[in-house]
Amino acid sequence: MSNRALWILVSLLMGTTGVLAGSATSSSKVAGDLRVPQTMHAPTGIESVSRDAVTYSRAVRRGESLHLSTTEIVSRSREYFLEVSGEELSRGVAIHSHGPGALIRINPAGAAKGAILGLEELQIQAPDGRSFRSADAASLLVSAEELREAAPFPEGTVAFRLADELGPGQFVLSRKASAATERWVIHVLDAGSPVEMTLRTAKADHFVGESLRVEAGLLGEQFDRVNTTGFITSPSGEVFDLRFDPNAQGGLAATLEIPRVEEWAPGLWEVHAFTEASLEDRLVLRNLRTAFNVVWPTARLDGVVRNYSNLESSGDRVYSLGVEVASDGRYEIRGVLYTRLGGDWEPVAIAHGADWMNAGNGQLELRFERRAIGDATGPFQLRAVELRDQSRLSVLERRERVPLNRRAP
């Protein structure tokens, strides 16, 4: 079996079935503990976070999933886009579809924002050489006004679907009246094609300085040549190039050490990937983005848990967990209280506790209220503990088990 065929086979085994019009799916798996190796000072996060100490607890529902998990996000695409100038559009732009009935969307970009494109101005040359006005080549025509009513597409976006009977292949799209200074973004959704690009990151959260590994796949057909390029973007707009190389499994992968940026900004980082594949004289293009988060390791659990329950006349179970904090911010602790019922440990209640913490050593409280615990009388275990940085929207640590130290206050 050739390396290319093996790569396709591996990709098929990794992928899921189903026809999707360019959407992402995710799957969760138990990942075990997540620990901050070393804390670091971080830029200011969300400035409007609360400074109040807040606790909350509730009873666990029967059958509720309580496993700590990391999210593996696998994104898929049957579409691509390209940016062309008015001059290029007037000369004719090649549109490659692998399946029939591709959906084409055009919107003005850059200096051309606000430019009006009438569907009647477009000429389409089919793969067999015949030329049509757009209305004669399309099974669906959508004006800018109609699209604007339905979704927040850019102003001036128009769309049409190529008629199925024209088949797949290379079409040429042109507009005679285009000015050289215009710029247009052409999106092609190749919904009738089985060829799907996938992007997978090993995990959704990466600490600053960790290595990001991205796997790119192309499912649905065997190609002679596959080339993928890409880059990542930060929430504040920085761009860092990625280089995709063949991996040991015959696919393509890119690795990059997550750069440290100057400012924290809300939102997620993204991988942007562009694939060009060919089989004999047929060309398939696919673009895809997938999101991930970069975590500043601003705090970590110090391993000490103090049990204050014996001081509580309310019947609440109260635990204080030590936290080493490197950056001022609002931090949250979550955990699940287990008790022994018969011979098994069963979850009883969930608690959250959050507060503002300045750099240094501090504590966060988990209070399991009596009404949440119900009739449980112990013994108790603390499991599925998470430490979060609410200021910077990050999950810092996950511990499946947290020993309850016998230290008395």
Place this chain on the structure above:
Amino acid sequence: MKRGFLVVLLGGLLTIPLAAETGVAFVHGTGHQTDALNDYWQSGFVNSVRSGLPDQSNYTVINCDFEQYMWRSDAAGCLAGYLYSFITANNIDDLVVITHSNGGNVMRWILSNPTWDSRYPTIINSIRWVNALAPSSLGTPLADAVTAGTVFEQALGWLLGYASDAVKQQQTSWMAYYNGSWLLGTAGRPSLPVGFWNVVGSDVETAVWDPDSYCGGYTLNLGLEITQAWLDSCSDGFLNCSSQAGAGSVWFYDTSSTNGSEPLSHNQSRRKCFGLDVILRNDI
């Protein structure tokens, strides 16, 4: 099943005082609303639903800026302000929240992060359940489509791009991340603290000769029939059915309960169409 859930939940968590006050809150979707009563929901819909309340004045229609990321103070913070004030001013401890589209995500933010804000626990403990109309729980490929290509404008252009933060957040890979880390209620994740019941819209029907196509606005519905081209075969024109059913529990798919078994487009699921208002009214 919905009533059984209520009994179990209340028995486990709450002691309802004899003088419990029932209220209903309407939470809009993506957009910056200043008059959601008339612009987003229309008063006929709201008035019909609230007529199911013991005290019909116990309702609130929120107006917030849901163009922002869901955790922002002008999004979830604004929603919390409305709900907290409504609850405390009217002694509401049996609140039914009705959300539409991205409003479901903002509500799930509050439910999933009870210690984000000191008002959140009071709000959560006062909610009976959430009726989520066409929630964008798993995002939508349309949000991906809207934001695709903007990166060509690089740096600042990316920030100034065509899509609001709310639209960026509703991209499918973004929602996959947030559902896995900050939001509860999706498959394999811990449950939400209260019931989150989805009404799923499964199709868009527009025909000039069909009066049903005009409910909610013919032009709006026509646009949604077109955007179905970017979605799965089961969709309301903006969201796949899988996204609408992605968090919490499905209450019903539109055609199983609406008058004439009519589907609810993404626009019709916030309007007085095909008896939706009556269903919600009777649920209170």
